[in-house]
Amino acid sequence: MxxxxxxxxxxxxxxxxxxxxxxxxxxxxxxxxxxxxxxxxxxxxxxxxxxxxxxxxxxxxxPAALQEALSRQASTLVHASPSYYNKPMIQFAELLTSVSGMDKVFFASSGAEANESAIKLARKHGAVNMNGAYEIITLTNSFHGRTLATMSATGKPQWKELYAPKVDGFKHVPINDLDACFAAVTNHTCAIMVELVQGEGGVHAVNEAYLYGLRKICDMYGMLLIFDEIQTGMGRTGKLFAYEHYGIKPDVLTLGKGIGGGFPLSAMLTKDKYDLFEPGDQGGTYSGQPLAMAAGYAVLQELLERxxxxxxxxxxxxxxxxxxxxxxxxxxxxxxxxxxxxxxxxxxxxxxxxxxxxxxxxxxxxxxxxxxxxxxxxxxxxxxxxxxxxxxxxxxxxxxxxx
Missing domain, CATH: 3.90.1150.10 (Aspartate Aminotransferase, domain 1)
Incomplete structure (x- = not known):
């Protein structure tokens, strides 16, 4: 045979x-x-x-724009350590903060890292400004990533017992139920974290009155309002950022997925008043890596120009x-x-x-x-x-x- x-x-x-x-x-x-x-x-x-x-x-x-940006940057500088600024980092940070309405940005490689950064910043805010508050309210059926902390923040019921014990300090409430969210707030709560459209959860959007209520609750108690726009950001929903549909701004904004057009890249953005990290509090080997920064800058420019x-x-x-x-x-x-x-x-x-x-x-x-x-x-x-x-x-x- x-x-x-x-x-x-x-x-x-x-x-x-x-x-x-x-x-x-x-x-x-x-x-x-x-x-x-x-x-x-x-x-x-x-x-x-x-x-x-x-x-x-x-x-x-x-896409040609991404090919050209990566080729050009790879011929000059691929990595310089996060201990130093690099030119593409500064250029991309300036462009991204200007179009997002935020002031400062931390770069990472995945959406989970960006959300992990947001969780850390919220807890830092709780420690510095809220007498040690550390709890974060998130939504049932939500998805925030696959690190232990972001899986704990995620509201997927099938993940409840996976990799137990989970990271403590997360409460899950139903989407668009303002009363349930308000009832979950205690003097330990430092933030509310939401996807404006739950992508992995089946594409379910928050409504405007609910989001307005969340903004009011956070303002009332001095908590951070975090918008997870890992999936909805960068033009996906018909606006550059999904929050523009609502006219309600966050204190912290996370971006990923489409931000790099296929190159591993994410970002956590916030306002000047929440620039709270001390050296060593947060970082990452590939944070602000020149190749990723050139990719992100090229993608965002293309999104805007077209x-x-x-x-x-x-x-x-x-x-x-x-x-x-x-x-x-x-x-x-x-x-x-x-x-x-x-x-x-x-x-x-x-x-x-x-x-x-x-x-x-x-x-x-x-x-x-x-x-x-x-x-x-x-x-x-x-x-x-x-x-x-x-x-x-x-x-x-x-x-x-x-x-």
Whole structure:
């Protein structure tokens, strides 16, 4: 018998099985390259990407602006230690604080690190200004990261006992329930931390009256109001920052995902009055690293110059209309979200199966829970991309019905 030679993909998957720690269920494909709205695997199959690296690839895949910035910076300075300023750090800090309405910024590499920094700053504020207050109120169904502290802040019920004992000092209350939040406040509370749209939690937004109430509570008691905009920031919701939809500003703002366009980068921003850390209180080996700073500066400039927040609003509206048309023929309900952070519900348990059918049809979508589909495409998405996506989705629903 002639033994067939393994395909490149099969060989890579076999190596992955041996060498890569198992932390996620991944399909049997290996991504090899990307351009704009599309990814290609090692078999040459093309995928229209409406996952966007979990809302990361804000400029699409391998954008020219990011390539050029990284190449240019890599030829001069990659790393200089966080003990020193570097030119891209200063330039990016100035631009980011000016457009965000904040005064000071701490840079990190992941959203969890940015939120960890916010938690530390809140507790520092509690220690210095609030007689040792340390508790932080967050929301049920929220997601703030995967460090022990940010997992403790997260309101996912399935994480409640994971890696116990958790970090103490977090209280979880339901979204848009101001009475529950007010009841949770004690003389130990130093901050309230919220996602303006719960992305991982299924795309559920806070309402304006609720957010206004949170601002009033924090002002009344001298607590920090922290907006976790790791997923909603950088144009994702149709505004550069989601808080602009509400006209209510935070004391602390965290950013990640789309801020680097695919390069690992995050930020924690605050006002001058909360510039409280002493040397050694907070830091990180890669904080303000020149390569990351050049990437962030290039991405933000591109977002601003091309007004991709406006494109997110425009294309998001077009996509919502298309989903409502599909809902006339299929079991789609509760279409929701802002800009290009959108979701809809499907029959219970159908989410993963629908995503798998779409994958086979060349479309990447995300099912954060068994009854929800989340759509977070790159902010460069055009009407023709949405038309193609809706076409594939329609075929997928037909297959789901006939299964």
């Amino acid at each position: 002639i033994q067939m030679e393994k395909s490149v993909t099969a060989a890579l998957l076999e190596t992955a099985e041996k060498s890569v720690l198992y932390t996620a269920r991944r399909p049997g494909i290996v991504m090899e390259r990307g351009e704009g709205m599309f990814l290609w695997d090692t078999e040459g199959t093309r995928y229209l990407d409406f996952v966007g690296g979990w809302a990361v690839t804000s400029l699409g895949h391998s 007004n991709l927040a406006r494109n997110a609003a425009k294309q998001g509206s077009y996509l919502v209309n298309g989903l409502h048309e599909l809902a006339c023929d299929f079991a789609i309900s509760n279409i929701r979200g802002k800009g290009l952070l959108l979701a809809f519900d499907v029959p219970e348990g159908a989410g993963a199966e629908l995503a798998a059918i779409c994958l086979r049809g060349g479309l990447l979508i995300n099912s954060p829970n068994p009854s929800t589909i989340r759509l977070v495409p790159p902010l460069i998405v055009a009407q023709k991309d949405i038309d193609e996506m809706l076409h594939i989705l329609r075929h997928a629903f037909n297959q789901l019905k006939s299964a």
